[in-house]
Each structure stands twice: as C-alpha cells, then as structure tokens.
Amino acid sequence: MKIYFKGAAGTVTGSKHLLETEQGLKILLDCGLYQGKESGAGRENRHFGFDPQTVDMVFLSHAHIDHSGLLPRLVKEGFKGKIYCTEPTRALCEIMLADSAHIQQADFSYQSKKSISQEDSEPLYTIDDVVKTIDLFEPLAYDEWIILHDDITVMFTYVGHILGSACVNLRVREGKKTHRIAYTGDIGRTNQQIIKGSEPFPQAEVILCESTYGNRVHDDQTMSEKKLLEVVQETCVENKGKLIIPSFSLGRTQEIVHTLDRLESAGKLPSIKVFVDSPLSTNATDIVRSFPEHFNERILKYMEKDAQPFGFSGLHYIRDVKYSKMLNQLKEPCIIISASGMAEAGRIVHHLANNIEDKRNTILFIGYCEPSTLGGRLRDGAQKVQIFGHDHDVKAKVVVMDSYSAHGDYQEMIEYLSCQQPHLIKHLFLVHGRNDVQQEFKGHLDQAGFHHISIPKKGDVVELS
Numbered sequence: 001m002k003i004y005f006k007g008a009a010g011t012v013t014g015s016k017h018l019l020e021t022e023q024g025l026k027i028l029l030d031c032g033l034y035q036g037k038e039s040g041a042g043r044e045n046r047h048f049g050f051d052p053q054t055v056d057m058v059f060l061s062h063a064h065i066d067h068s069g070l071l072p073r074l075v076k077e078g079f080k081g082k083i084y085c086t087e088p089t090r091a092l093c094e095i096m097l098a099d100s101a102h103i104q105q106a107d108f109s110y111q112s113k114k115s116i117s118q119e120d121s122e123p124l125y126t127i128d129d130v131v132k133t134i135d136l137f138e139p140l141a142y143d144e145w146i147i148l149h150d151d152i153t154v155m156f157t158y159v160g161h162i163l164g165s166a167c168v169n170l171r172v173r174e175g176k177k178t179h180r181i182a183y184t185g186d187i188g189r190t191n192q193q194i195i196k197g198s199e200p201f202p203q204a205e206v207i208l209c210e211s212t213y214g215n216r217v218h219d220d221q222t223m224s225e226k227k228l229l230e231v232v233q234e235t236c237v238e239n240k241g242k243l244i245i246p247s248f249s250l251g252r253t254q255e256i257v258h259t260l261d262r263l264e265s266a267g268k269l270p271s272i273k274v275f276v277d278s279p280l281s282t283n284a285t286d287i288v289r290s291f292p293e294h295f296n297e298r299i300l301k302y303m304e305k306d307a308q309p310f311g312f313s314g315l316h317y318i319r320d321v322k323y324s325k326m327l328n329q330l331k332e333p334c335i336i337i338s339a340s341g342m343a344e345a346g347r348i349v350h351h352l353a354n355n356i357e358d359k360r361n362t363i364l365f366i367g368y369c370e371p372s373t374l375g376g377r378l379r380d381g382a383q384k385v386q387i388f389g390h391d392h393d394v395k396a397k398v399v400v401m402d403s404y405s406a407h408g409d410y411q412e413m414i415e416y417l418s419c420q421q422p423h424l425i426k427h428l429f430l431v432h433g434r435n436d437v438q439q440e441f442k443g444h445l446d447q448a449g450f451h452h453i454s455i456p457k458k459g460d461v462v463e464l465s
C-alpha cells in the first residue's frame with residue numbers, strides 16, 4: 001500500500017491523504033480546503049495532484065472546512081463514490097459547505113472584477129456542487145466496526161475536537177496482509193465544555209496524527225470561566241466598553257456562549273446584552289443543540305436545570321444583516337461574538353473596524369489565527385492595522401485566551417496516543433502542523449516512547465510494507 005500526502009503536510013490546512021492498495025483501490029482521508037493568503041492557496045485548491053474520478057471513497061474526520069471544504073470540488077471533477085462520516089458531521093457539512101460555496105462565489109466575483117487571477121474561468125465550486133456532494137454522504141455510527149467492502153472495515157471513535165469529529169480506524173486488506181491504520185483528524189482537548197471527550201482507539205500499525213499545537217501547553221480550561229468573567233467585568237462594567245470576540249462559527253462559538261450561559265445562571269454575568277452576530281454561527285448552534293446524544297456528562301447534568309445551554313436572557317442571535325449594522329449605533333456596553341475566528345472575513349471585520357480605535361473596548365481572541373491574517377497581526381501585538389484599505393490605530397485592548405482551543409496541546413495529544421502500544425506502531429506520520437512545530441512534537445513523542453516518526457512533505461509518497 002502507498003500513502004500519498006496531498007495536503008496539510010507541513011501546513012495546517014488542506015488536509016488530504018490518499019491511500020492506494022496494490023489492487024488499485026483508492027481511499028481519500030479528508031478533502032480540505034487550503035486557507036490563508038501566503039501559501040498560494042488559490043492555486044493549490046484547483047490542483048488535487050490526483051484524478052478525483054479514480055478515488056473510490058472518502059472518509060471525513062470532521063466538518064471543519066480545512067478538512068471538508070474541497071469535497072464539492074472533488075465531486076465537480078468527477079468523484080462518484082461515498083463520503084463516510086458521522087451523522088453530526090453530515091449535518092454540519094450541509095451548512096459549512098453551503099457557506100463555503102457562497103464565499104467561493106464572492107471571491108471569484110471579486111477576483112474577476114480586479115482581474116487578479118484568470119487561471120480558472122469559474123468559481124472553485126457552487127451551491128449546486130454542494131447539493132450533489134451532500135447526496136454522497138453516508139453517515140455511520142461511532143464505536144462499531146462496519147464492513148464497507150470486501151477489503152475495508154472502518155470504525156469511527158470519539159476524538160473530542162468538535163461535534164461529529166472522529167478518529168478514522170481502518171482495516172484494509174491487501175492480498176494476504178491487513179493494514180491497521182488510524183487517522184486522528186484533529187484531536188480535541190481533555191475536558192471539552194460540550195461534546196464527549198476522546199476515547200481510546202484500537203491498536204494501529206500506521207497512524208496519521210495531527211500536530212497543530214505540538215509545541216504548546218494550553219492554559220488550564222477550568223480557569224476559562226473565571227478569566228472570561230474578568231475580561232467582561234473590566235471591559236463592560238469598569239470601562240463601559242464593548243467586548244468583541246472573533247470566533248469560529250463551529251465549536252468555539254458554542255463553547256463561549258455556553259460559558260456565558262453558566263455565568264448568567266450563576267448570577268455572575270453583569271446585565272449586558274450579548275450578540276452572536278453570524279448566520280453560520282447561529283445555524284451551527286441549532287445543529288449542535290440537536291445532537292445531545294454526543295454531549296458530555298457535565299453539560300447534560302447542567303441541562304437538567306437549564307434546558308437551554310446556549311440561550312439566556314440578554315443573548316441575541318443575529319442572522320439579518322440589517323440588525324448586524326444596527327450594532328454599530330449601539331452606545332451601551334455589550335459583547336459581540338462574530339465570525340470569522342481569524343478576522344479575515346465576515347461581519348467581525350466590520351465590528352473590528354468600528355471598535356478598534358476606542359480604548360474602552362477589548363478584542364478577545366479565543367482561537368488560533370494564521371500569522372498573515374488580521375487576527376494573527378492583532379494577536380502578535382500590531383499597533384496599526386489596515387481594515388478595508390484604511391489604517392486603524394489599535395487602541396482597544398487585545399486579550400488572548402487559548403484555553404478555548406479545540407485542539408489539544410502536545411501533552412493532551414500524547415495522552416490521546418497513550419492507548420497505543422508504541423512498539424506495535426510501524427509508522428507514525430505527523431500531519432496538520434507547521435514544520436518547526438512538528439519537529440518539536442517529534443521530540444516530545446520520542447521522549448514519551450514513540451518511534452518510527454516521520455514528517456511528510458506535500459507530494460511525498462510512502463510505501464507501507
């Protein structure tokens with residue numbers, strides 16, 4: 001069997017790993033979009049480096065766009081197989097991919113007008129391609145080995161990253177051999193606010209493991225409620241300012257809303273309005289609400305007293321752009337949670353432009369931002385930024401809280417892998433991480449007793465014995 005590393009190799013976006021057996025069976029693990037501006041993402045997204053028509057099936061680890069966002073392009077270029085994932089991932093992909101199609105269309109119109117790139121004469125994909133893609137989704141249950149093909153058996157196991165996320169455990173027969181492969185997708189933190197945590201996965205010989213925070217130790221999650229309350233108090237009560245929170249629609253938005261919900265229930269939240277200003281975040285929250293069977297014990301216990309863990313008096317979800325614009329006129333202190341998390345696009349950019357020059361306000365980052373993005377520059381302490389072509393002095397306070405990360409740190413990832421017997425692992429491939437981070441992670445893994453670790457580059461092919 002060969003593994004072709006086609007994306008998220010030495011980078012954190014564009015996850016795509018292709019398995020090919022001697023019999024010619026081709027299995028794709030994830031089909032993510034390249035994001036960010038500096039990586040030549042536009043070109044990368046138009047060239048798979050393999051023929052989509054020859055791929056037999058896809059296993060999708062979770063709904064984040066950097067793992068799922070090129071599926072409609074795969075279908076547009078002739079893929080006709082099944083896309084296997086969990087039920088929540090299918091539900092979330094319906095809204096995530098539709099939103100992505102909308103962005104592709106908008107980007108294409110903008111580029112056409114500016115004649116920046118004429119490489120392709122049409123958008124990456126459209127909503128029609130998304131509809132065809134969703135038809136190919138085949139949801140499978142967690143924790144059950146399922147025979148899909150004479151030579152392929154799969155089991156999804158909880159990995160605690162976002163709703164629906166799974167480790168893909170595969171048994172692939174090739175002649176007399178059976179390859180035992182595990183693809184972690186993204187690994188969550190140990191104590192998630194909402195979803196079930198990760199669980200041990202069956203022993204594998206070949207592991208493809210993410211490595212986003214392979215060099216980091218995150219803040220303690222148990223402190224996040226206290227820290228958030230401190231930021232709210234200082235900004236909204238003492239300074240009478242606005243708290244602006246750029247947040248990924250899926251995962252972190254629900255976590256931060258739920259934390260505020262807990263604070264409100266405990267009578268600790270000051271009496272201020274909270275706005276979730278994003279149609280996608282609002283829709284994602286509706287979907288998360290509809291899958292309580294994947295919630296953890298802590299939130300289920302909380303829901304015995306408060307049936308609405310993402311809703312409290314003072315909280316408003318905004319879909320309509322008209323109401324979003326009205327927030328600009330609001331004079332009173334408030335909290336605005338909006339997407340995108342890296343502050344590159346979406347309504348959050350307008351809120352930053354309107355609030356960044358007022359020293360009473362705070363901008364709170366609760367997730368990873370690519371260094372090249374507006375969020376990344378603000379996180380790095382920029383004193384001046386350009387927004388919509390205008391210079392802005394950064395007078396608002398910028399606060400970073402990484403305890404809300406949906407990715408485990410290196411200790412949590414090693415803990416996740418500790419269910420494996422290291423001497424039985426023949427290959428441990430580190431994917432989905434920056435190269436310098438992966439080198440550090442490799443060192444930590446080595447110390448923890450894991451060997452045969454490699455860091456593939458994009459385009460590498462490895463033959464498994």
Ligand SMILES: [Zn+2]
Pocket residue numbers: 062064067161186
């Ligand atoms: Zn993810």
